[in-house]
Amino acid sequence: MAGAVAELAKRALASDFRAIDPRQARIILAEASPRLLTAFNPSLSEAAKRSLEEIGVEVRLKASVTAADCGGVSLGSERIETRTIIWGAGVMASPAGRWLGVPTDRVGRVFVGPDLSVAGHSDIFLIGDVAHALGADGSPLPGVAPVAKQQGRYVADLIKARIAGGKLPPPFRYRDSGSLATIGRKRAVAQFGKIKLRGFIAWLLWSMAHIYFLIGFRNRIVVAMSWAWSYATFQRGTRLITGLSGSRMEDMPMPAPMDPSQPNQVRHAA
Numbered sequence: 001m002a003g004a005v006a007e008l009a010k011r012a013l014a015s016d017f018r019a020i021d022p023r024q025a026r027i028i029l030a031e032a033s034p035r036l037l038t039a040f041n042p043s044l045s046e047a048a049k050r051s052l053e054e055i056g057v058e059v060r061l062k063a064s065v066t067a068a069d070c071g072g073v074s075l076g077s078e079r080i081e082t083r084t085i086i087w088g089a090g091v092m093a094s095p096a097g098r099w100l101g102v103p104t105d106r107v108g109r110v111f112v113g114p115d116l117s118v119a120g121h122s123d124i125f126l127i128g129d130v131a132h133a134l135g136a137d138g139s140p141l142p143g144v145a146p147v148a149k150q151q152g153r154y155v156a157d158l159i160k161a162r163i164a165g166g167k168l169p170p171p172f173r174y175r176d177s178g179s180l181a182t183i184g185r186k187r188a189v190a191q192f193g194k195i196k197l198r199g200f201i202a203w204l205l206w207s208m209a210h211i212y213f214l215i216g217f218r219n220r221i222v223v224a225m226s227w228a229w230s231y232a233t234f235q236r237g238t239r240l241i242t243g244l245s246g247s248r249m250e251d252m253p254m255p256a257p258m259d260p261s262q263p264n265q266v267r268h269a270a
């Protein structure tokens with residue numbers, strides 16, 4: 001997101017305004033942990049940070065947002081005045097755990113056992129974003145689509161085996177086919193087991209993977225052509241001109257301050 005905003009401000013919108021210079025936009029990425037993209041190898045975290053800095057993003061590590069309101073954010077004692085805050089610190093799981101009255105983690109995911117059932121309820125399974133399942137290394141599996149898909153298939157097989165009275169499958173084991181994260185034009189990081197890629201090659205792979213997983217040949221062609229056009233022209237397909245005639249930003253209603261302790265609050269202000 002930070003990379004996309006930087007490219008919008010410094011490339012796509014650079015010559016669209018007479019009164020302001022979008023290239024002067026200051027984009028600050030505040031990250032509470034000591035490195036970016038913690039699911040990746042530390043060398044790729046460093047590569048991601050460098051890439052972001054190259055396109056003009058100020059990366060602040062070990063910087064927890066302690067307060068946010070319509071005038072800016074606070075990082076402890078430091079105050080950053082801004083009208084535009086993009087909060088991307090995670091999502092909450094659905095309230096299934098509360099309905100079941102079973103223990104959940106900080107973001108509401110229900111702790112499940114090796115067969116993805118809830119402790120003490122062998123007939124209740126939870127999969128995907130709502131499940132707190134452990135990987136082979138003992139750490140919780142990430143909330144990503146491949147985990148949800150593999151868990152779905154696993155539970156379907158397990159239920160089928162139970163009904164048929166056959167041999168039950170062994171405990172669920174997530175097969176990680178790799179992770180990709182895009183940072184911007186020609187910039188991404190990719191990790192497949194011990195293989196680590198960065199830069200243009202990783203970005204190409206990221207693009208191809210996303211086109212490959214689209215449903216239908218027509219969709220793939222349309223998206224590939226649209227991306228090629230954006231890539232060649234530096235332009236984005238949609239331009240939104242916002243603002244009310246005769247009104248000032250100050251007059252527009254501002255939402256209530258966000259509570260940084262709640263991970264599910266998403267506010268996009270642009």
Ligand SMILES: Cc1cc2nc3c(=O)[nH]c(=O)nc-3n(C[C@H](O)[C@H](O)[C@H](O)COP(=O)(O)OP(=O)(O)OC[C@H]3O[C@@H](n4cnc5c(N)ncnc54)[C@H](O)[C@@H]3O)c2cc1C
Nearest residue numbers: 091094095127128129130131142143144145146147148149
């Ligand atoms: C912005 C964003 C970007 C992401 N990007 C990636 C990515 O690039 N790669 C990746 O692997 N993963 C990505 N993810 C994560 C991925 O989308 C999830 O991990 C995955 O969709 C989880 O699948 P799920 O079936 O558990 O939940 P979901 O796909 O969220 O499906 C849950 C469904 O249940 C429905 N539902 C919810 N509550 C109720 C209710 N009370 N009654 C009935 N229906 C209900 C919802 O409408 C939804 O359709 C992203 C997530 C977000 C939010």
